Amino acid sequence: MTKLKLILGFFTIIQLIASCTSQTKTENTDSLTADSTQIQKDTVTIVDENKIPELEQRMIDQGLVNIQTIDSTIMVELKYSTTDNFVHTDVYGDLTRAYMQQKPAEMLAKASKILQSKYPNYRLLVYDSSRPLTVQHKFWALLDTVPPIKRADFVANPAEGSIHNFGSAVDLTVYDLTTQKPLDMGTKYDYFGDLAYPIYEEQMLKEGRLTKEQIANRLVLRNAMEKAGYMRIDSEWWHFNALSRAKAKELYKIIE
Numbered sequence: 669m670t671k672l673k674l675i676l677g678f679f680t681i682i683q684l685i686a687s688c689t690s691q692t693k694t695e696n697t698d699s700l701t702a703d704s705t706q707i708q709k710d711t712v713t714i715v716d717e718n719k720i721p722e723l724e725q726r727m728i729d730q731g732l733v734n735i736q737t738i739d740s741t742i743m744v745e746l747k748y749s750t751t752d753n754f755v756h757t758d759v760y761g762d763l764t765r766a767y768m769q770q771k772p773a774e775m776l777a778k779a780s781k782i783l784q785s786k787y788p789n790y791r792l793l794v795y796d797s798s799r800p801l802t803v804q805h806k807f808w809a810l811l812d813t814v815p816p817i818k819r820a821d822f823v824a825n826p827a828e829g830s831i832h833n834f835g836s837a838v839d840l841t842v843y844d845l846t847t848q849k850p851l852d853m854g855t856k857y858d859y860f861g862d863l864a865y866p867i868y869e870e871q872m873l874k875e876g877r878l879t880k881e882q883i884a885n886r887l888v889l890r891n892a893m894e895k896a897g898y899m900r901i902d903s904e905w906w907h908f909n910a911l912s913r914a915k916a917k918e919l920y921k922i923i924e
């Protein structure tokens with residue numbers, strides 16, 4: 669009997685300790701939320717929403733603007749700030765907002781308006797905009813299986829600099845609010861092959877590798893961007909330049 673009491677007492681103490689610990693964790697979570705910080709996935713990772721990431725601050729200091737402050741309907745999902753990209757690495761860290769030089773950002777807002785005036789349920793979805801030169805070097809080095817002459821179709825040579833490095837190029841698609849999905853463009857973002865080339869679309873259609881609908885979807889994006897003054901490139905349906913590389917170099921400082 670005494671032995672049984674002792675065992676019961678022992679389990680009661682263990683339960684008490686366990687409940688105290690979980691209460692402390694809940695209290696901590698509550699106070700952290702009130703402080704506008706977050707606990708992610710119940711781990712000890714604490715994100716301070718008020719702290720501006722170092723890369724973002726550098727871009728602000730260079731005069732770049734958050735495109736969503738110019739047009740809040742533009743959607744942003746920086747793929748290089750995730751591992752869902754062609755290098756399978758998060759190369760942007762805590763940068764999650766998209767920045768551009770003022771004029772290119774205004775041109776993007778114009779494209780967004782043009783798109784929505786024809787298709788009220790469509791939104792521009794930005795995958796990348798300003799990109800530091802250090803990241804451009806990484807991309808170039810990682811694609812070393814492709815000869816430099818062809819590689820430049822997919823990743824601009826860092827020796828010359830990408831127009832992204834001057835805050836004047838954007839990678840994007842069209843998002844449909846009705847289906848809650850991006851439009852089918854025939855390839856994923858950063859698919860580096862013939863199927864992504866706007867100049868081969870007619871040929872790909874004839875060969876049955878792209879459908880009429882996929883090409884029409886690309887044209888929805890391209891028409892809005894070109895009407896706003898953006899220029900497409902031959903090799904990637906998602907990439908648009910606000911101005912030439914020479915003009916970008918003349919007007920803007922490179923993002924190191």
Ligand SMILES: C[C@@H](N)C(=O)N[C@H](C)C(=O)O
Nearest residue numbers: 821822823824830831839
């Ligand atoms: C890497 C890809 N998303 C891209 O933006 N390519 C162009 C050519 C660039 O690097 O400027």
Ligand SMILES: [Zn+2]
Nearest residue numbers: 837838839907
């Ligand atoms: Zn691009």
